[in-house]
Amino acid sequence: xxxxxxQKPGLAFNAVxxxxxxxxxxxxxxxxxxxxxxxxxxxxxxxxxxGDGSDSATAQAQQIGAHHDGMHFFPIDARTTAQNSEExxxxxxxxxxxxxxxxxNGPNAAPRPLEQVAKEIAAHGVSVAHIRKSxxxxxxxxxxAYNRRITGSTPMRLAGPAAGxxxxxxxxSPDGTRARGTLNNCAHGVTPWGTYLTCEENWARCxxxxxxxxxxxxxxxxxxxxxxxxxxxxxxxxxEYQRFDVTPRGANPHEDYRNEANTYGWIVExxxxxxxxxxxxxxxxxxxxxxxxxFAEAIEGEPLVAYSGDDxxxxxxxxxxxxxxxxxxxxxxHLLETGTxxxxxxxxxxxxxxxxxxxxxxxxxxxxxxxxxxxxxQGDVLLNTRLAADIVGATPMDRPEWGAVHPQxxxxxxxxxxxxRRSAEQVDAANPRAENYAGHIxxxxxxxxxxxxxxxxxxxxxxxxxxxxTAITLTDDNHHACxxxxxxxxxxxxxxxTDMSGxxxxxxxxxxxxxxxxxxxxxxxxxxxxxxxxxxxxxxVTTPDRRTMFINVQHPGEGSTPESASSHxxxxxxxxxxxxxxxxxxxxxxxxxx
Ligand code: FEO
Ligand code: CA
Ligand code: CA
Ligand code: CA
Numbered sequence: 001x002x003x004x005x006x007q008k009p010g011l012a013f014n015a016v017x018x019x020x021x022x023x024x025x026x027x028x029x030x031x032x033x034x035x036x037x038x039x040x041x042x043x044x045x046x047x048x049x050x051g052d053g054s055d056s057a058t059a060q061a062q063q064i065g066a067h068h069d070g071m072h073f074f075p076i077d078a079r080t081t082a083q084n085s086e087e088x089x090x091x092x093x094x095x096x097x098x099x100x101x102x103x104x105n106g107p108n109a110a111p112r113p114l115e116q117v118a119k120e121i122a123a124h125g126v127s128v129a130h131i132r133k134s135x136x137x138x139x140x141x142x143x144x145a146y147n148r149r150i151t152g153s154t155p156m157r158l159a160g161p162a163a164g165x166x167x168x169x170x171x172x173s174p175d176g177t178r179a180r181g182t183l184n185n186c187a188h189g190v191t192p193w194g195t196y197l198t199c200e201e202n203w204a205r206c207x208x209x210x211x212x213x214x215x216x217x218x219x220x221x222x223x224x225x226x227x228x229x230x231x232x233x234x235x236x237x238x239x240e241y242q243r244f245d246v247t248p249r250g251a252n253p254h255e256d257y258r259n260e261a262n263t264y265g266w267i268v269e270x271x272x273x274x275x276x277x278x279x280x281x282x283x284x285x286x287x288x289x290x291x292x293x294x295f296a297e298a299i300e301g302e303p304l305v306a307y308s309g310d311d312x313x314x315x316x317x318x319x320x321x322x323x324x325x326x327x328x329x330x331x332x333x334h335l336l337e338t339g340t341x342x343x344x345x346x347x348x349x350x351x352x353x354x355x356x357x358x359x360x361x362x363x364x365x366x367x368x369x370x371x372x373x374x375x376x377x378q379g380d381v382l383l384n385t386r387l388a389a390d391i392v393g394a395t396p397m398d399r400p401e402w403g404a405v406h407p408q409x410x411x412x413x414x415x416x417x418x419x420x421r422r423s424a425e426q427v428d429a430a431n432p433r434a435e436n437y438a439g440h441i442x443x444x445x446x447x448x449x450x451x452x453x454x455x456x457x458x459x460x461x462x463x464x465x466x467x468x469x470t471a472i473t474l475t476d477d478n479h480h481a482c483x484x485x486x487x488x489x490x491x492x493x494x495x496x497x498t499d500m501s502g503x504x505x506x507x508x509x510x511x512x513x514x515x516x517x518x519x520x521x522x523x524x525x526x527x528x529x530x531x532x533x534x535x536x537x538x539x540x541v542t543t544p545d546r547r548t549m550f551i552n553v554q555h556p557g558e559g560s561t562p563e564s565a566s567s568h569x570x571x572x573x574x575x576x577x578x579x580x581x582x583x584x585x586x587x588x589x590x591x592x593x594x
Contacts, residue, residue: 011493011519011526012594015477018511019530022567024553026529029587034570035138035550036090036129037580040064042140043147051575053104053562057118061149065094066102066123068552068579070188070199070292070485071539074272076130078194085543086133089146089272090550091196092539092581093185097123099229100561101576110226111233117241120229121152124183126198128272138548138583148275150198152181153240155278156268160337162283162379166253167216167262172243174254179263179281180243187292187402187485187538189267189306193331196270197282199290201311207261208232210247219386220288222246222261262383267293267308269333282336285320286357286385288312294403296446297410298326304335307412309400313419315386316394317344317403319354321449341382342450343394346430352444352452355392357381367391398422398431398439402486404494406520413443413457413520415483417499430454437504438465438481441496443520457520458483458496462509470523478525481510485538489546493593494518496525497551499536501558506533513537515551517593528593529584532569534558534577546591549584 013027024032039049044062049055055063071092075084097120099107108116130144141147156179162168168176186201204220205228213222226232227244234241243257250256265287271277285293288310296305304322309315323338342354358364359378368375371391375381381388398419405412416431418439427434430442438461444454455469460481465474474480481504485497496516504510513536515529531537531553539552557567557577567577584592 010594011517011524013526013528015526016514016528016530017476018514018527020506020511020533021530022533022556022569024529024531024569024582026584031585031587032529033583034553034580035583036064036127036140037570037578038064038066038068038123039578040140042127042129043149045142053102053576055119057115057122060119061122061151063149064127064129065125065149065151066097066579067095067554068581069093069095069186069538069554071541071550071552071581072188072190072196073541073543073550074194074196075544079273083544085545085547088131088543090129090131090581091270091272092127092129092552093188093198094124094127095186095554096184096202097229098555098558101557106561107229110230111235112230114234114236114238114241117229117231117234121181121183121231122149124185125149125151125154126182126185126196126270128270128275133548146273146275148272150182150270150279152183154181156180156182156281157278158263158281158283159333160282160284160382161377162287162382165377165379165383167259167380167383169254170243170257170259170263171239171255176259180240182268182279183264186290186311189293189295191269191336192295192298192304192326192328194273195333196272197293198268198270199292199308200264200266200268201289201291203264204261204289206231207244207246207264209258210245215387216262216383217246219384220261220265265290269336280333283379283382284337284339284341286318286341287383288315288385291401292403294405294412296405296412297407298328298331300328301325303339307403307414309397309403309414310386311399311401311417313399313421314396315400316389317397317400317414318342318385318389319344341385343389343392345393346395346428346442346454348429350429350453350455352454354450354452355394356450357385357388357392364388364392367393395428395430398436401484404486404488406492407488407490408492409445411443411445413441413486413494415486415496416440416442417482417484430456432456433459439483441483441486458518458525472523472525474525478516478527479510480514480516480527484536485515485540487540489542489593491546492519492521494520495528495540497537497540499538501536515540532556532577533567534560535567535569539581542592546593547585547589549592551582551584552579553582554579
């Protein structure tokens, strides 16, 4: 692996100014076009978008879902040369729903009508869309056998140490090996063998337990009065929705849904090239509010390494190392089923340690005993990943979101989006600001299997904000807040996307959410794109030739209603705002970002 960066493009575009316009703005010489908005017919061309929220639950399950998030472009030849830049599978997450816009007149009060609940669950999950460029225009390939929706109801199988665990047994799967659906699909990952990983983030409050919470529920925040959307009240009542009420009822775990929430909080593997494949929930990668997962470069004959953040205040960053070595010829899902899950400690002197969460590790055993915590087996450790990380002394971070691995140096970058609840007493070198409303980006370089060296790449904030480790001072051309999405293109340019919410979004200082591009090797950062009103910018990938970029605009008009929508993006007029992908190209057909 070369430590020298190759000749890098010059970022020779004029930075975009901050904006409060209800539009996507890109630099002069570029164009941006909305693509595959929420409601686009995907697996049934008859399921046409109605525009007023009147689409049925059945139609929604055949249309592009809501709230686009993490995304990847798989060239149609991904399994061979992976060079096709004009045809491929665009695979994207649908993180959550806004019932105010999803239904004609917003959500009905509890007990919720079954049809509305079914539609909300169908709008979550993943879309696999076969797309092709013809006559210079990207289009969905209608009727393609690759087109697929995966939703909060799709049957899945469980893999890894917690599969078949007694805490996974439900009425749906008495032997604890299967689960139903994936929800709150935030960021994503791509395996070295070309499958897609979707990550379950804010699933906990979809479930309610009206009795005493067990430890698999308390540390994750399962609700105690009602689920986030009252799905458990669906009427007429159906087992499919009653499962969101995890209050124990039967005599045994497999006679009710007390364990249903334990089947969430995982990373799910999907083979986008096989629409009939069953998605796999990988328990070896830990259970928490997974943002995404990023793999280090896979090296022939060495273990596979991947990183995942737990996006909640004062939560942790994790590393997975496979037990089996990676071999390109045989690589596959099995590599994610055995291995070691580590959690990060960032020491104040710039060193760091990966602490194993392994029931067979003597230090882990000693720390569990000292904390008076018992785990029955490794499945139990993984079901309680956060608790295991607490007892080994991991460093609580300012909301770990996306990670990205520098394609030339192998350094790992991670966004820490914000944490306004960190007090002055809780400040440490890796999380250096109290009431951190603007967030920052940390990075590290592995030193050995269990040690690393870290520094701070970029503190976000208003113009003048200075990062000592990299000597970068923010200006009007690149100031920003709340970094979230993060992605390295193959040349080593780092794309940074923001997710400000509340008072700072749309304000005078920062305007709407944005995307910036950085050349970390030269310390240059420039604002490349600004988004519509009330949206966050997320999901970023290019075609292999880097001449088409895909990004996602999530929740334009957030916090408003159809009657007084703050955004009408992308359709304009008086339309309902819709999350959508955006295609970015250069007018001269050149490489994006150069
Ligand atoms: Fe779904 Fe942490 O963003
Ligand atoms: Ca995010
Ligand atoms: Ca976020
Ligand atoms: Ca969001």
